[in-house]
Amino acid sequence: MSAGSEGRRTTLADVAARAGVDRSVISRVLSGDSRLLIRDETRQRVLDAVRELGYRPNAAARTLRTQRTGTLGLLIPDYANPVYAEIIKGAETVAAERDCVLLTGSADADRGLGSYLDLLGQGRVDGLLLAGEMASKEALDGLTADGLPWLLVNRTMRGEARHVVLDDERAAGLAVRHLVELGHTEIAHLAGPSSSNTAQRRARGYRAALREHGLEVPSSLTARTDYSADGGYRAMFQLLDAQTRPTAVFVANLASAIGALHALRTQGVDAPGAMSVIAVHDLPLVEHISPALTTVRMPLRELGRRGVELLSDLGPNDTVKEVVTGPMDVVVRESTAPPR
Amino acid sequence: MSAGSEGRRTTLADVAARAGVDRSVISRVLSGDSRLLIRDETRQRVLDAVRELGYRPNAAARTLRTQRTGTLGLLIPDYANPVYAEIIKGAETVAAERDCVLLTGSADADRGLGSYLDLLGQGRVDGLLLAGEMASKEALDGLTADGLPWLLVNRTMRGEARHVVLDDERAAGLAVRHLVELGHTEIAHLAGPSSSNTAQRRARGYRAALREHGLEVPSSLTARTDYSADGGYRAMFQLLDAQTRPTAVFVANLASAIGALHALRTQGVDAPGAMSVIAVHDLPLVEHISPALTTVRMPLRELGRRGVELLSDLGPNDTVKEVVTGPMDVVVRESTAPPR
DNA sequence: CTGAAAGCGCTTACAG
DNA sequence: CTGAAAGCGCTTACAG
Structure with missing residues (x-):
C-alpha cells in the first residue's frame, strides 16, 4: 500500500x-x-x-504551520492507582472523539511537573490536565505565562480558579447517611493524607454529615492513612485503641479499606458484625474479598471526560470551576450492617 | 521570566x-x-x-527539520490492569533518562491499533511499543512498511521476531516447584484466555514443570479464566467439580486468584488447608486479603525498561527476541501450605 | 570564529 | 476552478 x-x-x-x-x-x-x-x-x-x-x-509540519498540535497532555502521580486509570479512560475517549491525541505521563516527588515540562519542550501540547498534587502554584503560573492552558482535575488549589472535581463532600454525606440509616451513631473516619485535596473534602463532608444527623464529631474518631493498604491497616489499629470504639467507619479510599479490614481480622473484630466499613470508589475486585466491600461509586470517567471537554475550550487566561454531576451511588455489599 | x-x-x-x-x-x-x-x-x-x-x-520545528521526534509511543490494552502500570513506570523511567517523551495510549477491540495510528498521524513517534494482544500481523507489517520501528512487549507473535518478554515458563515452573516441595501432587492450573500469549506460556510452563517432577498432566485439572476476578471465580467452581479434586492450584494472574479464593470461601473449602493457591504477579494489596496470597513476583518494570532500551536502538528492519532476566521469586504468604 | 542560506512539509491568503 | 508563494522555527552544510 x-x-x-x-x-x-x-x-x-x-x-x-x-x-x-x-x-x-x-x-x-x-x-x-x-x-x-x-x-x-x-x-x-x-x-x-x-x-x-x-x-x-506530517504532524510536525502541520503543527509548525498552524501552531496547534492536536495533542493534550495529562499528568498523573501514579499509574498504579486505579482512580487515575478511570480518569485516563474517560479522557482518552473524549480526546479520540475530538481527533485529538492524549499524551499521558506521570510525575511524582522525584520527577515533578518541571521535568515533565522540560521533556515536552514547547509546542508539544495545546493544553495540560493536571490530576493530583504534584503541581505548585509557581509552576502553574509559569504555564499561564507561557500561554499554555491548563486545568486541575480532581483537585482544587487556593487562588487558582481552574479545576474540575467530583463532589467528594456529597460522597462522604452518602456514606454517612447509609451508616446512620443502619442505626450507627459512633461513626469514625479513616481520612486520607491532610495534604490531599480529596481527603480534605471527604473529611469535611464527613463532619458536615455527622452534624446534619445530630451526631457529635469527636476528633478521636478520625485516623489518618496515606491512602495505601498499609496505611489503612495501621490507622484502623489506632481507631480500635480509641476511648470509645466506633461501630462503623467511613474510609476515604479503597486501598485503605482493604488494609482496615485486614486489621479488623487480625484483632478478631467481626466486620460487619462489630464494625461496618464503607469506602469511597469502587472496583470489580472488592466484590470478591471478604467481606465484600460496601462502596460509594464515583463518576471518575465522567471526570476525565469533562476535563478534556473543558480544557479544549479553555483560553490561557480563562477561569473555570466545575463539580461533575455524574451518577454517584452507594453500592451496598457485605461490609455494612446494623450495629449489634 | x-x-x-x-x-x-x-x-x-x-x-x-x-x-x-x-x-x-x-x-x-x-x-x-x-x-x-x-x-x-x-x-x-x-x-x-x-x-x-x-x-x-520549538518541538515541531525541530522535528520537521531533523525527522526525529524524541517521542516513543506505548500502546496498552487497559490502564486498569496493574501489570501495565508497572510496565509503563519502567518504560517512563528509561525514556526520561534518555530525554525522550513516552506517549502512552490504550487500544482495545473498539479502538484498535489502526485508530491509534490514525491519531498519531505521521512522524509523531520515532518508535512504538506494543504491550498486549491488540495488534494484528497485518498492522505490524504496515508499520514496518512505513519505516516505523516497533517492538512487542510481554508477547510474541508467530512470524515476527521483534519482542521482549518475561520468562513466563520459568514463573510457572517456580510456582509448581513451590507446590511440589510442599508435598502436592494434584496440582491444577487456572489458565488465562487461550488467545493470550502470556497465558499460553504459563500453561506450557505448568505442564512442563509437572512432567519434570514426574506428575501426570490431566486436562481436567485446567480451567480457563479471562484474567478477571469474575472469571477466576467461575473457573474455580469448575475445578471443584472435577473428578478428582486437586489440592493446589496455580493461577495465571492475580485478579483471577482473588476470584478463585472467593469461590473457595463460597464453597466452604479452606485455603490453604484444603486448597493451596499461588498466582503470577504481585501487588501490595494481596498482603492484606485473607488468606494473604502467595505469588510469583515478576520483573515488570525491568520489562518496560528493556522495551524502551531495545526500541531506541532498533532500525525498522532489525529483529530482536529477548527474555528479560530480572529477579523473579516466589513470595510465600498464607495461601499455600502442605496438603492435609 | 561567526553568518547566510536552504529546506524539512505543511496551510492559507492572495492572484488569476 | 486551480496555482504560486510565503512562512511557521528550527538545523546544518557551506562560505568566509
Whole structure:
C-alpha cells in the first residue's frame, strides 16, 4: 500500500504529482475547506491519489504551520492507582472523539511537573490536565505565562480558579447517611493524607454529615492513612485503641479499606458484625474479598471526560470551576450492617 | 521570566537578537556542537540570553527539520490492569533518562491499533511499543512498511521476531516447584484466555514443570479464566467439580486468584488447608486479603525498561527476541501450605 | 570564529 | 476552478 520502498514517506508533493494538481488543492480537499470550488472529477482524482499512496499528513509540519498540535497532555502521580486509570479512560475517549491525541505521563516527588515540562519542550501540547498534587502554584503560573492552558482535575488549589472535581463532600454525606440509616451513631473516619485535596473534602463532608444527623464529631474518631493498604491497616489499629470504639467507619479510599479490614481480622473484630466499613470508589475486585466491600461509586470517567471537554475550550487566561454531576451511588455489599 | 506579554513564544530569533549573534550560533551552542569554535565570552552571552528569555526550542520545528521526534509511543490494552502500570513506570523511567517523551495510549477491540495510528498521524513517534494482544500481523507489517520501528512487549507473535518478554515458563515452573516441595501432587492450573500469549506460556510452563517432577498432566485439572476476578471465580467452581479434586492450584494472574479464593470461601473449602493457591504477579494489596496470597513476583518494570532500551536502538528492519532476566521469586504468604 | 542560506512539509491568503 | 508563494522555527552544510 505504501509508496515504493521504505525510507521516504509520502508527502503532499507526491500526492499532488500523482493527481496532477497543486499541493494546496490536496490540502484543502483533505481539510474540507468549504470555500474551495473544485470539480467532482478533480476531487475524485485527489482522493484516489491520497488513498493509493497511503498519504498521512506530517504532524510536525502541520503543527509548525498552524501552531496547534492536536495533542493534550495529562499528568498523573501514579499509574498504579486505579482512580487515575478511570480518569485516563474517560479522557482518552473524549480526546479520540475530538481527533485529538492524549499524551499521558506521570510525575511524582522525584520527577515533578518541571521535568515533565522540560521533556515536552514547547509546542508539544495545546493544553495540560493536571490530576493530583504534584503541581505548585509557581509552576502553574509559569504555564499561564507561557500561554499554555491548563486545568486541575480532581483537585482544587487556593487562588487558582481552574479545576474540575467530583463532589467528594456529597460522597462522604452518602456514606454517612447509609451508616446512620443502619442505626450507627459512633461513626469514625479513616481520612486520607491532610495534604490531599480529596481527603480534605471527604473529611469535611464527613463532619458536615455527622452534624446534619445530630451526631457529635469527636476528633478521636478520625485516623489518618496515606491512602495505601498499609496505611489503612495501621490507622484502623489506632481507631480500635480509641476511648470509645466506633461501630462503623467511613474510609476515604479503597486501598485503605482493604488494609482496615485486614486489621479488623487480625484483632478478631467481626466486620460487619462489630464494625461496618464503607469506602469511597469502587472496583470489580472488592466484590470478591471478604467481606465484600460496601462502596460509594464515583463518576471518575465522567471526570476525565469533562476535563478534556473543558480544557479544549479553555483560553490561557480563562477561569473555570466545575463539580461533575455524574451518577454517584452507594453500592451496598457485605461490609455494612446494623450495629449489634 | 518569559519574554513580555503572553501570546508569542520566544524563538531562536529573539535569543539571537538579544545575544547579538546569528540564530545558527544559538542552535549550535545549545546542541553542544563540538565543531563550533566560539569565544567563551560569546558563549556566555548566548547562554545568558537563553536563560533570560526562558527560551525552549520549538518541538515541531525541530522535528520537521531533523525527522526525529524524541517521542516513543506505548500502546496498552487497559490502564486498569496493574501489570501495565508497572510496565509503563519502567518504560517512563528509561525514556526520561534518555530525554525522550513516552506517549502512552490504550487500544482495545473498539479502538484498535489502526485508530491509534490514525491519531498519531505521521512522524509523531520515532518508535512504538506494543504491550498486549491488540495488534494484528497485518498492522505490524504496515508499520514496518512505513519505516516505523516497533517492538512487542510481554508477547510474541508467530512470524515476527521483534519482542521482549518475561520468562513466563520459568514463573510457572517456580510456582509448581513451590507446590511440589510442599508435598502436592494434584496440582491444577487456572489458565488465562487461550488467545493470550502470556497465558499460553504459563500453561506450557505448568505442564512442563509437572512432567519434570514426574506428575501426570490431566486436562481436567485446567480451567480457563479471562484474567478477571469474575472469571477466576467461575473457573474455580469448575475445578471443584472435577473428578478428582486437586489440592493446589496455580493461577495465571492475580485478579483471577482473588476470584478463585472467593469461590473457595463460597464453597466452604479452606485455603490453604484444603486448597493451596499461588498466582503470577504481585501487588501490595494481596498482603492484606485473607488468606494473604502467595505469588510469583515478576520483573515488570525491568520489562518496560528493556522495551524502551531495545526500541531506541532498533532500525525498522532489525529483529530482536529477548527474555528479560530480572529477579523473579516466589513470595510465600498464607495461601499455600502442605496438603492435609 | 561567526553568518547566510536552504529546506524539512505543511496551510492559507492572495492572484488569476 | 486551480496555482504560486510565503512562512511557521528550527538545523546544518557551506562560505568566509
